[in-house]
Structure formats: structure tokens, C-alpha cells
Amino acid sequence: MFDYHMHTRVSFDGSDSGARMAKAALDKGLKEICFTDHIDYDPLAKEQTMAFDTAAYNAEYEGLELPGLKIRRGMEFGMDLTNLSQFKQDLRRRPFDFVLGSVHFVDDVDVYYESYWAGKTQFQAERRFLEQTLACVELHEDFDVLAHLSFISKAWSNPSKRLLPYEEHRQIVDEILKVLVRKDKGLEMNTSGVDRCGGFLPTREYFCRFRELGGRIVTVGSDAHNSGRVGQYTHEACEILRDIFGYVCTFEGRKPIFHRL
Numbered sequence: 001m002f003d004y005h006m007h008t009r010v011s012f013d014g015s016d017s018g019a020r021m022a023k024a025a026l027d028k029g030l031k032e033i034c035f036t037d038h039i040d041y042d043p044l045a046k047e048q049t050m051a052f053d054t055a056a057y058n059a060e061y062e063g064l065e066l067p068g069l070k071i072r073r074g075m076e077f078g079m080d081l082t083n084l085s086q087f088k089q090d091l092r093r094r095p096f097d098f099v100l101g102s103v104h105f106v107d108d109v110d111v112y113y114e115s116y117w118a119g120k121t122q123f124q125a126e127r128r129f130l131e132q133t134l135a136c137v138e139l140h141e142d143f144d145v146l147a148h149l150s151f152i153s154k155a156w157s158n159p160s161k162r163l164l165p166y167e168e169h170r171q172i173v174d175e176i177l178k179v180l181v182r183k184d185k186g187l188e189m190n191t192s193g194v195d196r197c198g199g200f201l202p203t204r205e206y207f208c209r210f211r212e213l214g215g216r217i218v219t220v221g222s223d224a225h226n227s228g229r230v231g232q233y234t235h236e237a238c239e240i241l242r243d244i245f246g247y248v249c250t251f252e253g254r255k256p257i258f259h260r261l
């Protein structure tokens, strides 16, 4: 199995070494992993810079090998409407196998925190997040796969933690998926929502719709920030993707590889 979304101590919010995460992956029977450390910029620079140091990244993973486990090097870029050139610059830091595009900030606020939710209904908070996501996938080209389309569900300050209901947001979700299809970008099934919200981010029906619309690239990631969560629920996620697509993707040098399940 594969885990294509995880953070080590190279990320501002990760805790374990690359070697420890890789060992955990091998112990859990995974065949291939990809490190996807954060490159995120707080638009208001109120917090620490959430972008990894390239020297630390290289030192952590250079020469890291484990027989029986394929290890790829990627990153998770926090897309925003103002960081297109920053993104291009960051891609020159080193060669990456895989780039996840994420949305963590909306209107210059981290959706994880209270200030984003203040004054919004549940529906408005979800809708605004999806509007930002649509604008970001329209604007950006340099990512391979959109990470956690329904990230908003697991935001710390989300009062309901409900899984994003496709029916309520059908029109805008379809627009996002259509942009991904048109640009031949992928959709990630992020398993970190299972414990937090009771389901994958996003759920099965989003992948069925993605397929209907012509989507072909799909990946699975735990979004683990410590070795205990590496590979968690990725087997279950792959079973769903097997039913819908018959395969799951990994990447090498930014090119998708399709693995029949």
C-alpha cells in the first residue's frame, strides 16, 4: 500500500524523523511513501513561517533508504491567491517527485482557528472555503494533486466537524473537480478525517463524481504528523478507490504511476 501525504520534523508541525516515519511505514506493510512537508506562508505573517528549510529537508532525507520501501520526496504547498510566483520559486528549491496543492488560508485567515468561523454559519464557512479552493485551483498550475478538498471539516474551530455534504455544495464542488479534470490534476483521499470527523476527506461520493467527470489521477495520504499515524486507514481508502477506479497513483519526478489494485 501507499501513503502519499506525511510530515516529519522538517515541517513546522511534525515531530518524528524521516527514518522513524519510514520504519513505521515498513512495519505497517506499506510499499511506498512520500514525504510532503509544508511550504505555507501566513498571509499576514502573524505566525511563524510555515515553510521548511531546504537544507534541513535535504539533510533529513538525503541517503534515506530502507530495503522493501520506496521513498519519494515531495511537498505540500499552501496555495493562495497571492503566492503564484512564490510557488514557482519554491519549486526550484530541489527536484520533487510530487507536489500536493492545499488550501489552509481563506481571506488571509487560517481556517483552523476561531477567527475564520466568527460571524459565519456552518454553511457560509464551508462555502467560502470552497470558493477559495476553486479560485486557487483555477490560478495555480504547479501542483500535481489537490490535497484534502474537505479540509474545512477537520478544522479545529469547526463547531460541527461534519463531513462536507456534497449535495449542499454540489455546484461549486463540481466546478472544482472540472478544473482538476481540465488541468489533469489529481484528487487526494486524505485519511486524517476518519478519527476527527468520521470519514475520508473527501468521501467516496466525491471520487465517484470525479470519475464521472473524467478525473483519472487519485492518491491516498494519511497526513500523519508522527510515526504512530503513518499509513492509518490507507488500506481502507485504497479499497474504495479500487472499487471506483481500479487503481491508485504514486509519483516519480512529478509523473503519475498507476498501480492496479
Ligand SMILES: [Zn+2]
Binding pocket: 076, 102, 104, 147, 148
Ligand atoms: Zn494540509
Ligand SMILES: [Zn+2]
Binding pocket: 005, 006, 007, 076, 223
Ligand atoms: Zn499535510
